[in-house]
Structures are given as C-alpha cells and as structure tokens.
Amino acid sequence: MLALEKTHADTLLINHVSKRINLSIxxxxxxxxxxxxxxxxxxxxxxxxxxxxKYEFFVIKGFLRSFFVDDxxxxxxxxxxFEDWWISDTKSFVHLQPSEINIIAHEQTTVxxxxxxxxxxxxxxxxxxxxxxxxxxxxxxxxxxxxVLNAISMNGTERYHALVAKYPTIESRLAQKHIASYxxxxxVFLSMIRRSQSNVK
Amino acid sequence: MLALEKTHADTLLINHVSKRINLSIxxxxxxxxxxxxxxxxxxxxxxxxxxxxKYEFFVIKGFLRSFFVDDxxxxxxxxxxFEDWWISDTKSFVHLQPSEINIIAHEQTTVxxxxxxxxxxxxxxxxxxxxxxxxxxxxxxxxxxxxVLNAISMNGTERYHALVAKYPTIESRLAQKHIASYxxxxxVFLSMIRRSQSNVK
DNA sequence: CGTCTATTTGAATGTACTCAAAAGCGGTGG
DNA sequence: CCACCGCTTTTGAGTACATTCAAATAGACG
Numbered sequence: 062m063l064a065l066e067k068t069h070a071d072t073l074l075i076n077h078v079s080k081r082i083n084l085s086i087x088x089x090x091x092x093x094x095x096x097x098x099x100x101x102x103x104x105x106x107x108x109x110x111x112x113x114x115k116y117e118f119f120v121i122k123g124f125l126r127s128f129f130v131d132d133x134x135x136x137x138x139x140x141x142x143f144e145d146w147w148i149s150d151t152k153s154f155v156h157l158q159p160s161e162i163n164i165i166a167h168e169q170t171t172v173x174x175x176x177x178x179x180x181x182x183x184x185x186x187x188x189x190x191x192x193x194x195x196x197x198x199x200x201x202x203x204x205x206x207x208x209v210l211n212a213i214s215m216n217g218t219e220r221y222h223a224l225v226a227k228y229p230t231i232e233s234r235l236a237q238k239h240i241a242s243y244x245x246x247x248x249v250f251l252s253m254i255r256r257s258q259s260n261v262k
Numbered sequence: 263m264l265a266l267e268k269t270h271a272d273t274l275l276i277n278h279v280s281k282r283i284n285l286s287i288x289x290x291x292x293x294x295x296x297x298x299x300x301x302x303x304x305x306x307x308x309x310x311x312x313x314x315x316k317y318e319f320f321v322i323k324g325f326l327r328s329f330f331v332d333d334x335x336x337x338x339x340x341x342x343x344f345e346d347w348w349i350s351d352t353k354s355f356v357h358l359q360p361s362e363i364n365i366i367a368h369e370q371t372t373v374x375x376x377x378x379x380x381x382x383x384x385x386x387x388x389x390x391x392x393x394x395x396x397x398x399x400x401x402x403x404x405x406x407x408x409x410v411l412n413a414i415s416m417n418g419t420e421r422y423h424a425l426v427a428k429y430p431t432i433e434s435r436l437a438q439k440h441i442a443s444y445x446x447x448x449x450v451f452l453s454m455i456r457r458s459q460s461n462v463k
Numbered sequence: 464c465g466t467c468t469a470t471t472t473g474a475a476t477g478t479a480c481t482c483a484a485a486a487g488c489g490g491t492g493g
Numbered sequence: 494c495c496a497c498c499g500c501t502t503t504t505g506a507g508t509a510c511a512t513t514c515a516a517a518t519a520g521a522c523g
Contacts, residue, residue: 129411137415139407152404184393191393192385198399203353205406206340210330212413213446214338216478237502245414250479252503417510439469451511453471 067098070121070173077119077145081196082189092190095183096173101166108164114153116174120146123170124234128242129162138243141235147197167235217246218254268299271322271374278320278346282397283390293391296384297374302367309365315354317375321347324371325435329443330363339444342436348398368436418447419455 071093078084084092096119101107108114110130118125125142127150139162142148153160154177175183183190211220221244225232231240237255238248246254272294279285285293297320302308309315311331319326326343328351340363343349354361355378376384384391412421422445426433432441438456439449447455 129415131415135415137411139411151400151407155400155404188389188392191389191396195392195396195399198396198403199352199356201403202399202406203356205403205410206352209406209409209413210338210340212410213444214330214332214336218478243414247480248502249481249504253479256503419510437469448512449470450472450513454511457471 063098066171070098070171071096073121073145074119074173078193082193084189088187088189091187092183095179096175099172099174101170101172103166103168103170105166106163107166107172108150108153108160108162110161110163111159112153113157114150114160114164115176117147117149117154117180118142118164118172118174120144120148121171121173123166123168123172125164125166125170125172126235126239127162127164128239136239136242137245138239141231141239141243143234167239212245217244217250220244221246221251221254264299267372271297271299271372274322274346275320275374279394283394285390289388289390292388293384296380297376300373300375302371302373304367304369304371306367307364308367308373309351309354309361309363311362311364312360313354314358315351315361315365316377318348318350318355318381319343319365319373319375321345321349322372322374324367324369324373326365326367326371326373327436327440328363328365329440337440337443338446339440342432342440342444344435368440413446418445418451421445421447422452422455 074093074096075084075089078092098121099107099118101123107116107118107125108127120142122144125148127139127141127148129137129139131137140148148164150160150162150164152158153162157177180190184194211223215223221240224240224244235243237251241248241251244251275294275297276285276290279293299322300308302324308317308319308326309328321343323345326349328340328342328349330338330340332338341349349365351361351363351365353359354363358378381391385395412424416424422441425441425445436444438452442449442452445452
C-alpha cells in the first residue's frame with residue numbers, strides 16, 4: 062500500500078532530521094505532511110535541463126545522479142545521492158530559474174519531495190528548520206570544499222583512489238563512465254588507471 | 263580611534279546582514295557586540311596550519327586568502343575574500359579540530375571576528391541567525407557548485423578566462439602564482455595562457 | 464644600487480584526451 | 494535457449510594539454 066510506504070518514508074525522514082535537531086511530535090507531523098512520496102524507475106528523470114527545479118529530494122531508497130551536459134554533448138556529473146541523502150538543483154530551486162542540469166535515477170528509486178513554497182513557509186512557521194538546513198548546507202559545504210581541494214591539488218589517478226576510498230560501494234552502483242564524469246576525466250583514461258592499478262598488485 | 267572604527271565596522275556588518283534578514287535594533291546591538299575588530303598587515307596570518315580555527319571572519323577592508331600546503335610544499339588556494347565577504351576554515355571551526363589550511367592577508371586588512379561559542383549561543387538566543395547562516399551557506403554552495411563544475415568540465419585556459427570574467431579586479435589584487443594555485447594550474451602554465459591570449463589580439 | 468621574489472621563456476617530459484577498433488556484457492526477441 | 498543488438502569497457506596509436514626543470518628577465522622593496 063502506498064499509505065504504508067509513505068508512513069515508512071516519514072519515519073526515515075524524521076530519523077534523518079533528528080540526527081541534527083530535536084523535534085516535537087507536532088513538528089514531526091507537520092514536517093512530514095509537506096513531503097510527497099515519489100517513485101521512479103531506472104533511467105527516469107526527476108529533473109531535466111530547461112525545467113525549473115520545483116523540489117528538493119530526499120532519497121528513501123535507490124540511487125540518483127545529477128549531471129550537466131556541455132555544448133559538445135559530454136556529461137559532467139555534479140553529484141550523486143544514496144539513501145539518506147538530499148539532492149536538488151539548488152540554483153534553479155532557489156532562484157526559480159531554468160535548470161542547466163538533469164537528475165536521473167540509476168536504480169528503482171523512492172524519494173520524498175518538498176516544494177519551494179512549502180519549504181519557505183516551513184521556515185517561517187518553525188524556525189528550527191532554518192537551523193536544520195543551515196546544518197545541512199554546512200555539511201554539504203564541507204564535502205564540496207574537499208572536492209574542490211582534490212580537484213585543484215590531485216591528478217586523475219589520485220582523485221579516483223580518493224573517491225573509492227571515501228565511497229567503497231560506488232563502483233558497484235555507478236557505471237565507470239559516470240564515475241569518470243564525476244572525477245573530471247574520460248572513461249578511456251579511467252580504464253587505463255584501473256588497468257595500471259591491477260598490474261601493480 | 264579604535265572605538266570609532268568598531269562603530270563603522272558594526273555598520274558595515276549590519277548592512278551586510280540586513281541584505282538577507284530584518285533585524286530589530288536590539289538584535290543588531292547584540293549581534294555586533296559579539297564581534298571583535300582585528301587588523302592585520304600584509305603577509306600576516308589569521309590562521310595557521312595546525313591551529314584550531316577559533317573564528318569566522320568578516321572582511322571590513324582589505325583582502326584575505328586561504329590555502330592548503332601539500333606534502334611537496336605546493337600551495338593550493340581554496341578561497342579568497344574581498345570586502346563584505348566571509349572567510350574561515352569551516353571544517354576546523356565546526357569540529358574544533360586542527361586546521362589543514364592557512365588564512366593570510368595580502369593587503370592591510372580589517373576584519374570582524376566571532377568565536378564559535380558566541381555564535382552557537384547566538385543561534386540559540388536569536389534563531390533568526392540560523393536563517394542568516396542558512397542563506398549564507400546556501401550562497402556559498404552555489405559558488406562552490408560552479409567551481410566544481412568548472413573544475414571537471416573546463417581546461418586551464420577556460421577556467422582562467424571564467425575567473426577573470428567573474429572577478430575582473432582579481433588580477434590587480436592577487437599575484438599570478440596565487441591565481442594559478444586557485445585555478446589548479448602552475449604559475450608557468452598561467453604565464454603561457456596569458457601570453458597566447460595577448461598574441462591573439 | 465643590490466637583493467629577493469615573481470614572471471617569462473624554452474626544452475623535455477608526463478599526463479590526459481581523441482579517434483578508432485576490438486572485446487565484453489546485458490537485454491530482447493525469435 | 495541462444496543469437497543478435499546496443500552500449501560500455503578495453504586497447505592502441507597519435508596528439509594536445511599541462512608540468513618540471515633551468516635559465517633569463519622583470520619588478521618590488523629596503
């Protein structure tokens with residue numbers, strides 16, 4: 062039943078939020094009431110280039126990826142999102158402008174989504190959620206800082222090893238060409254990195 | 263007089279904050295009372311590798327830069343901060359752990375600094391500042407997202423042109439080798455980029 | 464003026480990409 | 494169940510991008 066699934070998703074969402082802030086039962090109920098359950102199949106899009114990103118997504122189950130397509134048609138992976146992560150196009154969501162990126166499912170995926178208007182009102186009604194998203198943004202900053210540092214201080218081989226060290230499961234969930242597009246290298250070059258790695262052993 | 267300078271800095275800080283949230287006079291007074299004025303000369307450090315970053319800095323006047331030094335001794339510029347910008351080592355500040363980065367002044371610089379304990383208490387006393395820092399973090403995210411995208415989708419030449427297009431004054435305030443270290447290229451290569459650019463014209 | 468550091472220049476090298484072809488792998492239909 | 498199709502990965506050769514090293518020039522500062 063869908064109602065049962067929504068209840069389960071509510072629980073996961075509350076568990077996630079409760080890691081950072083304490084909520085009353087009333088706050089919890091109101092908060093989850095603002096989210097809609099949504100299911101997508103592999104290769105389906107949650108957002109397509111040109112659309113305005115109307116939601117922030119919280120992944121209940123599955124695996125999502127956001128990417129940019131440049132003029133020559135090459136994909137560049139901005140982020141991926143496992144269970145218990147958030148994903149969105151912040152720029153489009155915040156400024157209500159057409160998105161330059163796509164968000165796609167790589168597995169059968171269940172998300173909870175919230176609209177901008179509902180979220181803005183939530184901040185006004187319960188300022189504790191300003192705090193929650195401050196902490197969420199802060200953590201995202203820390204991750205992004207590290208990625209920038211890796212990008213400017215490491216070569217492709219080092220970035221690849223740092224990625225698999227940080228996310229050991231990523232190679233089983235994401236095709237090599239998408240990992241390459243996250244690292245900022247070509248699939249061909251990633252293949253060479255992996256070959257020379259196994260030769261060393 | 264220092265008291266006069268502090269009053270002036272208070273005004274600039276309040277103007278900055280008021281772009282994003284509305285504050286009562288009482289909130290303004292309390293807020294600025296938590297900040298200390300601090301002046302540094304060119305080449306002086308506000309934070310050194312190994313120290314815990316005790317403050318967040320708001321630049322009143324001057325120019326700061328944060329950078330990481332890797333094992334071979336190469337500098338990698340993480341961020342710079344003009345007037346009306348914030349700078350800190352978020353990772354060290356948030357988790358009270360030794361910093362891996364340095365923050366240095368490139369000009370005679372005046373900052374307003376706030377300690378973590380004071381900031382944490384401020385969030386509790388006036389949740390409106392949760393909102394302010396949520397918005398601040400959000401904007402920082404947007405900038406970082408763009409930098410990540412540039413890093414994975416552009417070559418050095420393109421990144422250089424994107425940087426000067428975004429910050430036209432940067433070349434007059436920052437040495438070429440520091441710009442190179444921000445872009446993730448060597449000073450030698452940046453010199454070549456600039457030469458070939460002027461040849462084309 | 465002299466010293467120190469930054470920038471430029473050139474040559475050689477290494478890193479990563481493009482193009483093209485072959486091999487591998489998964490799904491689909493007969 | 495297997496043959497075929499489409500897509501991903503691998504491999505190799507040639508090329509472009511970016512670095513290292515070293516030396517020369519230019520700038521900044523006392």
